Amino acid sequence: MNKKQKKMLVRIGIAAILLLALPQVPAEGLARFALYMIPYLTIGYDILLKAAKGIKNRQIFDENFLMAVATVGAIALALYQKNGDYTEAIAVMLFYQIGEWFQSYAVGKSRRNISELMDIRPDYANVEQEGQLEQVDPDEVEIGTVIVVQPGEKVPIDGVVLEGASTLNTSALTGESLPRDIQAGDEIVSGCINMTGVLKVRTTREFGESTVSKILDLVENASSRKSRSENFISRFARVYTPAVCGAALALAVLPPLVRMAGMGLPADWGSWIYRALTFLVISCPCALVISIPLSFFAGIGGAGKAGILVKGSNYLETLSQTGIVVFDKTGTLTQGVFEVNGIHHSELENERLIEYAALAESASSHPISRSLQRAYGKEIDRGRVTDIREISGNGVTAKVDGVEVAAGNDKLMNRLGISCIPCHSAGTIIHMAIDGAYAGHIVISDVVKPHSEEAIRLLKKSGVRKTVMLTGDRKKAADQTAAQLGIDEVYSELLPADKVEQVEKLLAEKRGKEKLAFVGDGINDAPVLGRADIGIAMGAMGSDAAIEAADVVLMDDDPMQIAKAIRISRKCLGIVYQNIVFAIGIKLICLVLGALGIANMWLAIFADVGVMILAVLNAIRALFVKNL
Amino acid sequence: MKKTYKIDVDCANCANKMETAAQKTEGVKSAVVNFMTLKMNVEFEEGADPKSVMQEVRRNCKKVEDDCEIFL
Secondary structure, eight states: OOHHHHHHHHHHHHHHHHHHHGGGSOOOHHHHHHHHHHHHHHHHHHHHHHHHHHHHTTOTTOHHHHHHHHHHHHHHHHHHHTOOOOHHHHHHHHHHHHHHHHHHHHHHHHHHHHHHHTOOOOOOEEEEETTEEEEEOGGGOOTTOEEEEOTTOBOOSOEEEEEOOEEEEOHHHHSOOSOEEEOTTOEEOTTOEEOSSOEEEEEOSOGGGSHHHHHHHHHHHHTTSOOHHHHHHHHHHHHHHHHHHHHHHHHHHHHHHHHHHTSOOOOOHHHHHHHHHHHHHHTOOHHHHHHHHHHHHHHHHHHHHTTEEEOOHHHHHHHHTEEEEEEEIIIIIEEEEEEEEEEESOSSOHHHHHHHHHHHTTTOOSHHHHHHHHHHOSOOOGGGEEEEEEETTTEEEEEETTEEEEEEOHHHHHHHTOOOOOOOSSSEEEEEEETTEEEEEEEEEEEEOTTHHHHHHHHHHTTOOEEEEEOSSOHHHHHHHHHHHTOSEEEOSOOHHHHHHHHHHHHHTOOTTOEEEEEEOSSSOHHHHHHSSEEEEESOTTOHHHHHHOSEEESSOOTHHHHHHHHHHHHHHHHHHHHHHHHHHHHHHHHHHHHHTOOOHHHHHIIIIIHHHHHHHHHHGGGOOTTO | OEEEEEEEOSOHHHHHHHHHHHHHSTTEEEEEEETTTTEEEEEEOTTOOHHHHHHHHHHHHHHHOTTOEEEO
């Protein structure tokens, strides 16, 4: 609680006690009025002052003004009717203030909760100076500085480990509780907690460019991208208050006039004005206006804690409407760690063939090239390779030791006019040609991630209509993986550009409001991520490209996170709709009851404060995502 | 040019009012008020001086909601 809230709590307490005690005091007439004014002014003086300022600034639909009119009106009515019933006016003011207090407390609390969830900001970095460790502001550490990370400390800046071995807790970043081992030579990502050993790290980035800063920045700004629901509510609020006030005015004036002129009845001004005043109490749109952004904020915070970064409320909303999920295969459903599984029809020794292949592919960082380089197992001497040409979607040609080498798929062989022997194994086939003659092929296969199948099943269960897999792989390998995982549609042998085209076709197939999500590893599918309704990049820890390109970033590379992200968004949006319907519904019902004279001010204050409190409590539920 | 300012305001509807007031201020291309993080993102029009525009934004916000503050 801050100072303002404590002060308010004291005022609420005093006013409540006085309100309960005053009926015991046998005062009449003016004395009674004066006595009741004590709790009224205690609780409401600031509202009256703000209302006066509002009038000066011509803000008549300000809620302070409305509360002031409603309560002053009720007191005036009590004076006029000489019944001495001031309790209602005071109670309205009291409950209004309780509501405001609760709102400010709840919002403050969830603000803190969510920032604690994302409490990954490191406070300092240890820099070794003349044999002494000195704590400095991470902002001041330059690239290339050697920092020391002790056990129990957060890694403040991205870098490479120079010395030491340790275990890292990455749960603050990924939501994944399994610790990660790290040793000299490994890249280290800021925001992880060093658990066991002392590490010496050479920083490769500035603090502002480090993973942890980027993530914090992203999460903090996420709720500024407002969703359609939020925009709807702010537009609604702008219209709602003036409309209810207009209705209140009409209710106060028209029925009495009609009764007098048309029906010959007594005007009964008192009860109609009373009804109009109850309208004013209900006219405050606070419950709606606070609960919707709060729900999104809590949802984004909860997702962040689970290692799912949603870049904006609008994306959370879109994600919840996902009907089609399109996957990139490699690195998403499969590990993207390829292994050489076989060498067939080789004209040379197997080692020689691998050596040529590894050298020819040496300039590429594609997973396939890396697996060839791994299979080769020796240091690659790039000096032996010249004239490297990468043909996107086909392969590479290069000169190794002056010998013409081509490594790639059957398209490459066709292009070069070399006939190749097709392979029956499932996997990626690298055909090799040396000096223009076919030299056999290398079979490389990818491993499906352990949770892929379950993730697809969960997606279906949470209401995704169709799952699609896109891949540059051969049809055979692709079909096999898809069947194994239970994916509905597969499109294989696609070039990067074909993937965009395929996604566009799928976009055209969407039904109604459903949205299409594309899941990729964010490395070379940025155009597709951008084209889909919502782009999800996974395994993004330490990959800037992925964080930049996607709308939703999964820090971990576990496909279960995709289903989790969709579930979180559905829960959050469910809460948003509940709040919209609940708050508007109760208010409308109370307005009708008020107009008919059934609802009194007590009910009106419930419609205002009670609904707000319930909506806020409901909104906070969006924060709890652990069991989704 | 875009800039972010810290703000202080107590109620969500007031934050919305501040947003509208800021958007209507001359020299402001777009303004977003984020009640949850208490921040205001302002995009200025070409050639506008952020300092003087923000003074005006602050004045306009104070008009619609007396109990607010923008930390310039």
